[in-house]
Amino acid sequence: MNVHDSHRADDRHRALERVMQQHRLRPDSLIEILHAAQRQFGWLDRDVLGLIAARLRLPPSLVYGVASFYHAFRLEPPGRHRCTVCTGTSCHLKGGSRLLQQLEQHFGIACGATAPDGSLTLENVRCLGACGLAPLIVIDDEACPHASFGPVVERLTASLDGEDTSP
Amino acid sequence: MPRLTLTINNRSVSARRGESILSAARRSGSDIPTLCNLGGLIPAGACRVCLVEVAGYPRPVPACATRAEQGMVVTTDTERLTAARRMIVELLLAERNHSCAVCVMNQHCQLQDLAARLGIDHVRFAFISPLAGVDISHERFGIDHNRCILCRRCVRVCDEIEGAHTWDVDGRGAASRIICDLAQPWGTSATCTGCGKCVQACPTGALFEKDAPTKKATIDMERLSEWRRSRK
Numbered sequence: 001m002n003v004h005d006s007h008r009a010d011d012r013h014r015a016l017e018r019v020m021q022q023h024r025l026r027p028d029s030l031i032e033i034l035h036a037a038q039r040q041f042g043w044l045d046r047d048v049l050g051l052i053a054a055r056l057r058l059p060p061s062l063v064y065g066v067a068s069f070y071h072a073f074r075l076e077p078p079g080r081h082r083c084t085v086c087t088g089t090s091c092h093l094k095g096g097s098r099l100l101q102q103l104e105q106h107f108g109i110a111c112g113a114t115a116p117d118g119s120l121t122l123e124n125v126r127c128l129g130a131c132g133l134a135p136l137i138v139i140d141d142e143a144c145p146h147a148s149f150g151p152v153v154e155r156l157t158a159s160l161d162g163e164d165t166s167p
Numbered sequence: 168m169p170r171l172t173l174t175i176n177n178r179s180v181s182a183r184r185g186e187s188i189l190s191a192a193r194r195s196g197s198d199i200p201t202l203c204n205l206g207g208l209i210p211a212g213a214c215r216v217c218l219v220e221v222a223g224y225p226r227p228v229p230a231c232a233t234r235a236e237q238g239m240v241v242t243t244d245t246e247r248l249t250a251a252r253r254m255i256v257e258l259l260l261a262e263r264n265h266s267c268a269v270c271v272m273n274q275h276c277q278l279q280d281l282a283a284r285l286g287i288d289h290v291r292f293a294f295i296s297p298l299a300g301v302d303i304s305h306e307r308f309g310i311d312h313n314r315c316i317l318c319r320r321c322v323r324v325c326d327e328i329e330g331a332h333t334w335d336v337d338g339r340g341a342a343s344r345i346i347c348d349l350a351q352p353w354g355t356s357a358t359c360t361g362c363g364k365c366v367q368a369c370p371t372g373a374l375f376e377k378d379a380p381t382k383k384a385t386i387d388m389e390r391l392s393e394w395r396r397s398r399k
Contacts, residue, residue: 046349053349059332059358060348068337068350 012040016048020055027056034067043074079114079121081159083152084138088127096135100124102149107156119160173239182235189217189230197243200252200281202259203318204231205368207388208327211319214259216252216281219243227251253285261292262341263299264313265371272372277385278316279371295341302347304354307377308366310345315373317343321365328391333359345373364388 019036023029033056037048044067053060067073085091085100103122104111114121130136133145137152140159144152169184175192182191187210192199203214212232219230222240227248230241242248259265259278267273299312319336322345326332333356337346347353366374367386 046351049349059326059335061335061346061358062332064346064349065335065337068346069339 013051015040016051017055020052025056027058030056030058030063030066031070034063034073038073043077045075045077076114077118079118081119081140081156082121082123082138083156085111085122085124085147086126086128086134086136086138087124088131088134090131090134091127091136094134096137099135099137099147099149099152103152106149106153120156171235171237173235173237173241175241176243180235186235187231188219188221188228188233188235188239188241191235192219192230192241192243199230199243200284201231202277202281202316202370203320205320205324205370205388207390207392208320208323208368211323213317213319215255218248218251220245220248249285252281253287256282256285256287257290257292259316260287260290261294262297263315264294264296270314270372271375272314275385276372277370299344302353303377304352305356305359305361305377306354307361308353308363308374309377310347310353310374311372312344313373314371315345316371317345318370320368320370321345321374324364324368324388328388328395329360329362329364331358331360331362334365364391 016033016037020033023033030052033052034044037052038044041048046064049063049067050060052058053063056063068075083103085096085103087097087100091097100111100122107115107120107122109115109120109122111122111124128136128138130143130145133143135147137144137147139152139155144155170181171184172179172181173188173191174180175188175195176197178195178197180191180195189199189201189204199217199219201214201217203211204217210229210231212229215229217230218227219233220227220242221233222242230243256278260282265278267276267279270276273279297313299315301309301311301313303309317336322332322334322336325334333347334345337344337350348356348358353359363376366376368388369375370385
């Protein structure tokens with residue numbers, strides 16, 4: 001880790017500490033604090049969970065149990081690119097779930113998992129609230145309305161290839 | 168102490184206010200089967216094996232976690248309840264790898280006893296057969312997740328009586344696993360006191376003592392919890 005990175009990690013820890021202080025280290029604010037930690041670090045590693053447990057005076061197993069119970073929290077580092085397929089009712093009827101299966105097969109990653117090289121995370125979500133755009137896929141925070149297999153794979157392959165040339 | 172009267176299996180039973188249907192029924196001689204219930208621990212209502220019918224209620228309710236009320240009419244043994252209990256135990260058997268013949272708790276296991284009592288000689292559901300894993304990193308104890316029924320007795324006894332809360336549950340549904348601290352090997356736990364209460368509380372062979380490979384007793388924690396309350 002270079003100097004710049006370690007400074008950034010310090011900033012993140014300071015920001016997390018600030019949020020915990022705002023909640024006065026109350027144990028019942030655990031979920032808000034987990035959200036804040038995930039905003040800072042992108043995911044929740046065991047060091048962060050252990051830190052939160054110690055600061056809120058909660059058992060570590062309870063903190064891990066809560067974090068693993070809710071789908072909103074990630075306990076594994078996300079990939080550099082993210083592909084989120086909506087499998088809500090409208091998108092499911094329009095073929096969203098089938099699309100997800102096809103993508104799972106094509107990239108060889110199960111839904112919710114990250115490729116071994118850390119390039120892509122495939123996940124699903126139950127309704128993004130844009131049912132008129134079904135089936136909806138979100139690639140790196142960019143919506144692909146009325147998605148179909150071919151264009152989505154093309155778009156994903158382009159961003160995956162793109163990262164090789166970028167610094 | 169205020170008392171109330173209810174009817175369990177056509178028999179009039181007197182109960183304390185706040186007492187569960189289960190404990191009133193046991194006193195009156197109605198034996199309701201249980202799995203996740205353990206004397207001295209706060210009821211979890213996790214296994215649903217103690218379901219009973221209450222007149223006027225649309226659905227069966229767990230006897231361990233439902234308070235007895237004045238004038239309640241409870242039935243503990245109907246065809247519908249037996250069918251529900253059978254299904255629950257069959258689903259438990261299908262969810263993990265319960266191989267009695269090679270288990271430390273063979274013939275002392277509460278799951279095995281219950282299956283025998285309900286006359287379960289086959290399972291209607293497809294076995295999931297997960298590779299659930301075994302953790303024997305602790306010096307004296309081991310946990311075999313293949314035999315775990317997620318009753319959370321270990322979680323509760325560790326939290327409520329030992330006060331360490333080393334155990335908790337990771338994930339949800341059939342993918343749940345009992346975890347130690349931050350989902351780490353038991354042997355590396357910073358909170359475990361090595362008291363062994365979880366092993367004593369486990370109804371199956373999931374938690375076991377390493378140097379006692381053939382037999383393990385399960386004990387109620389009632390005395391311990393009374394002792395703990397009296398010290399407070």
